Amino acid sequence: MATEEANKAPILVVDDVNKIFGGVQALSSVCFELNRGDILGVIGPNGSGKTTLVNCITGFVTPTSGRIVFQGRDITGWQPHKIADAGLTRTFQVMRPYYSLPAFKNLIVPLISPRARRTGGWRGGGRLGSRDAVAVDILEEIGFERDSYVPYKMASTLPTGYLKRLELARCLALRPEVIVCDEVFSGLSMSEMASMVPLMEKLRMEGVTLIMIEHRLRELFRLANRVLVLNFGAKVAEGTPEEVMANEEVKAAYFGSEEVYSYV
């Protein structure tokens, strides 16, 4: 395991990251640090650069300038698969499972990746059993009932709630250090969400560090210990949920009115 010092140092440092798309400044000088065990919420209105930030961190987009340091290594400009291999992975806002495969076979893909073979996958089960068995284990962990048909159904037939879980499961199979969740709560019904929130808490207790991009603020503020607010690609505020909620600038820029209290 990592030493005491390594545990104290931030696991992810985003330093002055800029991204310009054909003249449009999608991100301007975004800086933040992420400590081990954090749940960092990232909020902001539509088009404020949240997803671009995720893409920059996970390597799907190369920042125009700035540095991203993960576990002491500068990962700016790395290929996405290399970053994932280092233990920083993500879910996608638009869920596209591997449609032509059954749900549990969806997890075979991450399970045969080099990282999963090194770490044994979630909880190291991959070292012991067959990949299929480990895949079903992970799915059960994340809320697919093992004895139902659901894990064996084609991914194309699953409803949204399960697809969101499948996205998460695909990350878990890698046994990552950090998961960047791009709107895992959106599109879920109240009851689906009710079971999703404890799941995220459980992940945190397992030692996974999370960045959550969300629009569902009520649940996010319950989970997150720190919140970052983006507007027009720039960081507007950062702090605990309470601080952010009290911040006048955030209210003006993001919520636009007093409605924030009724919403949260």
Place this chain on the structure above:
Amino acid sequence: MDILIYGIINSVSLALMALGFTLVYGISRLPNFAHGALYVTAGYICWQLLHRLGLPYPLAGLLALAIMALAGAAMYQLILVRVRGMAISEIIASYAIGLAILEGLRWGGLKGATVILPPFATGSVGILGVTVDLQRLLVVLLGALLVGGLWLFVNHTRLGLALKGMAQDERAALTLGIDSDRMAVVAMALGSAFAGAAALVLLPLGNIVVEAGYNVLIMAVAVCIVGGLGSWTGAIMAAFIIGFAQILTVVLLGPHYQVVVAILAIILTLIWRPSGLFGRQKELEERV
């Protein structure tokens, strides 16, 4: 001087060849791989009208264009609309239609017989010490005219603006009451007519042969890819780049390399910058 003048002529010819293709792709995101076939067909129809029916040249030309526009619209309405949205099926289907037309023509009409459209204008003039056929000058003139006309049409007529709107965002256009299927038909008709116009202007410079169909397709694709698929201004700039590159290789290396230049341009552009030299944010969608 030779290089400059022939470079310009060649570039305008390329732009003409590509105009129809990029028009259709730009508006309805349909890679029309039957473009080259339409080009040859236009020339062949015009020749038939001239020789079989003995129509006067301008009438035959206009009639050929009208037939091409109808044929393009029919091709879209009857066949391509059914594979709309499935990019690969679109390519395969339109390519197969093109093949069927070209190889059918080769078998039925263009075998053995020499098919030549007479030039509009004979004679030549000297420009800056270089002798240029009048027909070639006409190519430049008509090319400029067509591009200008297209620009005016797109920016200053209702139909043109509707097409432009659809090119930018099909769904948004739908919500504004633009019938995207009908617009796609119009686009296809226009694109086919442009292929025909290019054929009528360029074909008098040589024989009508089936190979021209394949070459025109390669040139059109090259121009569009280098310029960025769907970008009209990019296509025209790319036509000039490739046009001059071709003339240079012809002067330096020999005539065999014209098509090689085009193909290499396609491959290298796609490898190096798939969004094209002047494309907008396509890089993102395609690569990521």
Place this chain on the structure above:
Amino acid sequence: MTEPTQDRRKERVDRGIKVRTDGVYAIASWREMAYLLAPRLTLIIGLLGLPIFLTAFPYWQKVVSIIGIYALLAVSFDFLAHYVGLVSLGGALYIGVGAYTSAYLNTWLGLPPLLAIPMATVLGGIICTLLMWPCLPLRGVYFAIVSLMFPLLAARLIEALDILGGTDGVLGVDGLPNRWLEQYVLLGCLLLLLFGLRRLVNEDIGLVLRGVKDNDQAVKASGINITTFKALAVFIASCLGCLGGATLAHIYMWAGISQFALDFSIIPIAATVVGGGGTLVGPVLGCLILVPISELLRDFGTLRIAVYAVILTAFIVFKSEGLMAYATRKYNQFERWVNI
């Protein structure tokens, strides 16, 4: 009575035996086993028996080899397009590279055909993969266009630079010892590769390839280098094509520009569409139908290209599932009217 009305519609139901053979009852009785084996045996016996059935027609016997070559190419197209998501419109590249490689191995190094063919298969596969490597990050339409350009470029370059024998091609390539060997090498390889590929796409590696097709970003986010996997898939596919090309060179005893020709790009695609994409067997079926048609039309010159271009268009537009998917459905399911 054939149209659905307000109170009746057609229902499609799995046959009982299909459901039973899906599970552990697959080996419960001879009936179940026969149900499973019949299609497979039909294919194996049909293909292997083809040269024997056709001994009476020497001309058609020659066509069997051509069918085999096209079938290899079609299977490789199907594999790449429907299991990896790379639509390679330039199958002629594989044929050409395979043919030239084998021809040179034979004429320069003096290897006997039976040694030159397998070597050319692997070597050609490596060459094609290296050529395609820079294009692997491309997707969809872009990959299709670039792959379409490769055989054209190869042919024009050979012509323009006058390399590799120029327009004459490579002459004096040894033929295979006898026709039976030629056909059974091809058909045997075809069957082996067919069943091998079917196995592969359900193995773990195959699952990753199918993942790349469905959502390559998610595969990247899973820490897998998709370029490596795509390269592997292209290598497998080009090996299939090069095997066909290498054999072709020894059948014609010649390798030349026409092996980069359009036929080799378009027939496999047509065969795949006709036979049914994504089934791997479908393309073979498609070749069994299309290649004889093309042979019948040989006297009409290029009309045959026009004919199968029309067939291709008709199928892709009106019956895009293909014959194999249709046949599978009829075999496994039945339809009945139900009252609503």
